[in-house]
Amino acid sequence: DTEVTQTPKHLVMGMTNKKSLKCEQHMGHRAMYWYKQKAKKPPELMFVYSYEKLSINESVPSRFSPECPNSSLLNLHLHALQPEDSALYLCASSLQRATGGFTEAFFGQGTRLTVV
Amino acid sequence: SQKIEQNSEALNIQEGKTATLTCNYTNYSPAYLQWYRQDPGRGPVFLLLIRENEKEKRKERLKVTFDTTLKQSLFHITASQPADSATYLCALEDSGNTPLVFGKGTRLSVIA
Numbered sequence: 001d002t003e004v005t006q007t008p009k010h011l012v013m014g015m016t017n018k019k020s021l022k023c024e025q026h027m028g029h030r031a032m033y034w035y036k037q038k039a040k041k042p043p044e045l046m047f048v049y050s051y052e053k054l055s056i057n058e059s060v061p062s063r064f065s066p067e068c069p070n071s072s073l074l075n076l077h078l079h080a081l082q083p084e085d086s087a088l089y090l091c092a093s094s095l096q097r098a099t100g101g102f103t104e105a106f107f108g109q110g111t112r113l114t115v116v
Numbered sequence: 117s118q119k120i121e122q123n124s125e126a127l128n129i130q131e132g133k134t135a136t137l138t139c140n141y142t143n144y145s146p147a148y149l150q151w152y153r154q155d156p157g158r159g160p161v162f163l164l165l166i167r168e169n170e171k172e173k174r175k176e177r178l179k180v181t182f183d184t185t186l187k188q189s190l191f192h193i194t195a196s197q198p199a200d201s202a203t204y205l206c207a208l209e210d211s212g213n214t215p216l217v218f219g220k221g222t223r224l225s226v227i228a
Contacts, residue, residue: 033215042205042218056215090159101209104150105216107159
C-alpha cells in the first residue's frame with residue numbers, strides 16, 4: 001500500500017465552524033506533513049510530525065491545530081478560519097534517513113477547502 | 117535570501133520532442149534534489165531524486181541532471197506525449213534535516 005488517504009476531498013465551512021481534516025498512511029512512514037497550496041503556487045509547509053511529535057511549525061496561525069494520534073494518522077483541526085484560508089490542503093508522509101533528513105514524500109490527493 | 121526558481125512558468129512543446137525544464141536555487145546547500153509531477157487539483161507525485169554527488173539520473177523517458185557548481189538541475193522528458201502535460205515541481209532538501217521546499221513549478225503542455 002503506497003497511498004496516503006485524505007478525507008474529505010472537499011469541504012465548505014463557515015468562519016464560525018469547527019472541522020477536521022484527516023490523513024492516513026500505512027507505509028510505516030514516521031514523518032508526516034501538512035502543506036497548504038493556493039492556486040498556481042507551490043505547496044507551502046505548515047507542520048511536520050516526526051515519530052508522532054510535532055517537530056516543525058512554520059509559524060502557522062493557531063486557528064490551525066495539528067494532531068498525530070498514532071504513527072498512521074494525522075489530523076488538522078480547523079476553527080474560526082478566514083476566507084483567505086481557502087486552499088488545497090495536502091498531507092504527505094516519508095521515511096526519515098538514518099543519516100538525517102527525509103526521503104521522497106508521498107502525497108495524498110488533498111482536501112479542497114472553501115471558507116465562506 | 118533563499119530562492120528556488122523554475123524559470124518557465126509555462127512551456128509548450130510539440131509531441132515527440134524533448135521537454136527541458138530548469139530549476140535554479142540560491143543560498144541552499146541541498147544534499148538531495150527531487151522532481152514531482154502535479155495534475156490539477158491533485159497532490160504532487162514523486163518522479164526522481166538525485167543526490168549532490170550524482171551528475172545524472174534516468175528513469176524510462178525521464179532524465180535529471182544536478183550541477184552543484186551552477187546550482188542548477190535540469191529535468192528532461194524525451195519523446196514527450198500529451199499525457200505528460202502537467203505541472204512539474206522541483207523540490208530540494210537543504211542541509212540540516214529540513215523537509216522539502218518546492219519551487220513554483222513549470223506547467224508543461226505537450227501539443228499533439
